[in-house]
Amino acid sequence: MIARQPLRPAAAAQAPEPGVHGIHDDALANNSYLVEVGQHEAVVIDPPRDPGPQIRLAEQIGVRIAATLETHVHADYVSGAREHAACGADVFVPKDAAVAWLHQNVADGDRVRFGDVAFRALATPGHTPEHLAYVLEHAGEPRAVFTGGSLIVGGAGRTDLLGDARTDELARAQFRSLRLLRQLPDAVRVYPTHGAGSFCLASTTSVENPTIGSERITNPLLAIHDEDTFGDELRRGFGTFPRYYCHLQAVNRAGTRLLRDLSPPPALDPRRVVRRTEEGAVLVDARPIHEWAVGHPAGAISNALRPAFPSWLGWVVPFGTSVILIADGAERAEAVRLARAIGYDDLAVLDGDVDAWRSEGLPTSTTEELTPHEAAERQRAGAVLLDVRQDVEFDVLRIPGALHLELGAIIAGETPDAPAVIAFCGHGERSATAAGLLEQRGVRVANLIGGTAAWVDAGLPVES
Structure with a gap:
């Protein structure tokens, strides 16, 4: 030695x-x-x-x-x-x-x-x-x-x-x-x-x-x-x-720009955001999932700000793609920090909130949210429960009759063949991402509020 x-x-x-x-x-x-x-x-x-x-x-x-x-x-x-x-x-x-x-x-x-x-x-x-x-x-x-x-x-x-x-x-x-x-x-x-x-x-x-x-x-x-x-x-x-x-390994070998040399993400008015998305930028809504569900710019992908935000940002948005964030105040600064932690430096933000988007007459979408009992009733009526959790989670606990497709598979293009889908995960954030992606493909989809945690709390059946 x-x-x-x-x-x-x-x-x-x-x-x-x-x-x-x-x-x-x-x-x-x-x-x-x-x-x-x-x-x-x-x-x-x-x-x-x-x-x-x-x-x-x-x-x-x-x-x-x-x-x-x-x-x-x-x-x-x-x-x-x-x-x-x-x-x-x-x-x-x-x-x-x-x-x-x-x-x-x-x-x-x-x-x-x-x-x-x-x-x-x-x-x-x-x-x-x-x-x-x-x-x-x-x-x-x-x-x-x-x-x-x-x-x-x-x-x-x-x-x-x-x-x-x-x-x-x-x-x-x-x-x-x-x-x-x-x-x-x-x-x-x-x-x-x-x-x-x-x-x-x-x-x-x-x-x-x-x-x-x-x-x-x-x-x-x-x-x-x-x-x-x-x-x-x-x-x-x-x-x-x-x-x-x-x-990211190639990025780390080459070296990134220092954080102090990066400019703050520009705030873009709604019309400019539309032009940027037409050029290939991805609009990511980092607000809480209920706010996203109530109303969001058409095509905006839900990725609620939480500890898992950067991992799923790096999963759903191809590396190197421009990202436009919907977030306000301290949440905006944290979303930017987390995006840059994984090398997503080409960032902008929507100037104003969704009301500013609406005031420009631009299209918005809503996503239906269901309680566990409402979801169970829909399942009995023929809707497909779609579990988007990781395989390891599915192996531990599952809802009887649910179809399992990891969120990563949905991001990669897999789509359930069903007229009506109720997406769920552990607590609701990943399934909101899945719901937004499936809506863009023409699937009629709702999001289960609270995911499997709420389903279990409601006393509904599970398998383990």
């Missing part, structure tokens, strides 16, 4: 135990970490594009962000490494990542040192070919490991993001990477980047304060000792993932 020369001068006395602060991103179900390394400095692991939360935390605890470490080239969000570099931080990237912007390469066995603290790189390919994990060492002893998309609490990162041709090869690499990580001491804390709810996962469980020792006991993938069996079990956890994933 080759250690690099210290990249910063060692402290005169042993630094205190490094503090690790996790920062969870609800929108994309990921974690970044700010690690105190002594001398009033900190290192950030896998920062998202918006550096604000990390910078505010650093100011709160009185440290300067001296460096960032990337575990891999991300497919689900724009890296914030360049944002921190613009503020003076050093940036360390796996040497095989082939990024085109200024950085320092890190290879297997290298140590990035900060006094008594070091981050030792471990080659852990699988989730991506260039993947590294970083073992946090203090005074030469391993304390924690930042596992990125390799070892996840209760599971592992998926290996199919580069396509079917490399899935098996990378699954075998993931098997070997997890075998390597499980050799670390029991007490080493585990800090993955991807968390429960991320589409980058094959599977996961919940363990409080996970360690290598707890993962050996609770992670079923670590109990598998055969590559073929491991690969089969890993692939069983693969679900569908947003379409933008196929583009």
